[in-house]
Amino acid sequence: AQTVTQSQPEMSVQEAETVTLSCTYDTSESDYYLFWYKQPPSRQMILVIRQEAYKQQNATENRFSVNFQKAAKSFSLKISDSQLGDAAMYFCATTSGAGSYQLTFGKGTKLSVIP
Amino acid sequence: AAGVIQSPRHLIKEKRETATLKCYPIPRHDTVYWYQQGPGQDPQFLISFYEKMQSDKGSIPDRFSAQQFSDYHSELNMSSLELGDSALYFCASSDRGGRPEAFFGQGTRLTVV
Numbered sequence: 744a745q746t747v748t749q750s751q752p753e754m755s756v757q758e759a760e761t762v763t764l765s766c767t768y769d770t771s772e773s774d775y776y777l778f779w780y781k782q783p784p785s786r787q788m789i790l791v792i793r794q795e796a797y798k799q800q801n802a803t804e805n806r807f808s809v810n811f812q813k814a815a816k817s818f819s820l821k822i823s824d825s826q827l828g829d830a831a832m833y834f835c836a837t838t839s840g841a842g843s844y845q846l847t848f849g850k851g852t853k854l855s856v857i858p
Numbered sequence: 859a860a861g862v863i864q865s866p867r868h869l870i871k872e873k874r875e876t877a878t879l880k881c882y883p884i885p886r887h888d889t890v891y892w893y894q895q896g897p898g899q900d901p902q903f904l905i906s907f908y909e910k911m912q913s914d915k916g917s918i919p920d921r922f923s924a925q926q927f928s929d930y931h932s933e934l935n936m937s938s939l940e941l942g943d944s945a946l947y948f949c950a951s952s953d954r955g956g957r958p959e960a961f962f963g964q965g966t967r968l969t970v971v
Contacts, residue, residue, distance in 0.1 A: 778959060787964050844889070845916065849900060
């Protein structure tokens with residue numbers, strides 16, 4: 744069984760500043776993936792970034808990067824140069840690396856961006 | 859690029875009625891997932907299909923059933939609807955032999971009155 748914990752129900756950031764969203768997870772799998780999904784007010788689930796557990800290098804996608812600490816089972820998301828369009832609910836999720844890739848989500852962090 | 863298509867987008871049903879939600883995965887994706895997201899909740903995995911066979915089962919009530927057809931589209935059938943079934947239902951698809959990430963449809967908002 745896998746569990747994901749997001750300890751920050753809400754966060755806020757000034758436009759153009761940097762913010763980090765926290766996530767910890769627990770899994771018995773040796774091979775797994777970690778994701779951050781964004782859910783704006785439209786409720787669409789949008790993939791932000793993916794990290795393979797076997798990779799030591801932290802994933803980066805434009806203004807989004809992660810800090811993956813495998814031993815600590817920590818997977819934080821850093822958003823640089825925050826934009827108004829970044830305001831959304833952010834879900835951290837994990838999936839097994841074998842078989843079906845169903846996701847286990849955290850409770851989410853609501854990010855507000857202040858103009 | 860083609861995305862996951864769900865229909866209908868909105869559905870209003872009365873208690874004890876039946877609802878059918880449809881999902882058309884991204885072309886060449888071999889796996890379909892269904893998730894339920896209640897108000898203020900995270901999405902919960904219901905069921906998945908790989909190559910038209912049921913793959914994994916999550917917290918899906920016995921009143922719900924699903925299947926995947928020969929053209930890879932999937933349907934979630936919900937019977938004896940209860941007020942607590944009101945939620946956003948997502949379908950997602952992935953290519954199990956390729957990238958592991960799932961791509962989500964826009965969801966069907968089901969309201970049971």
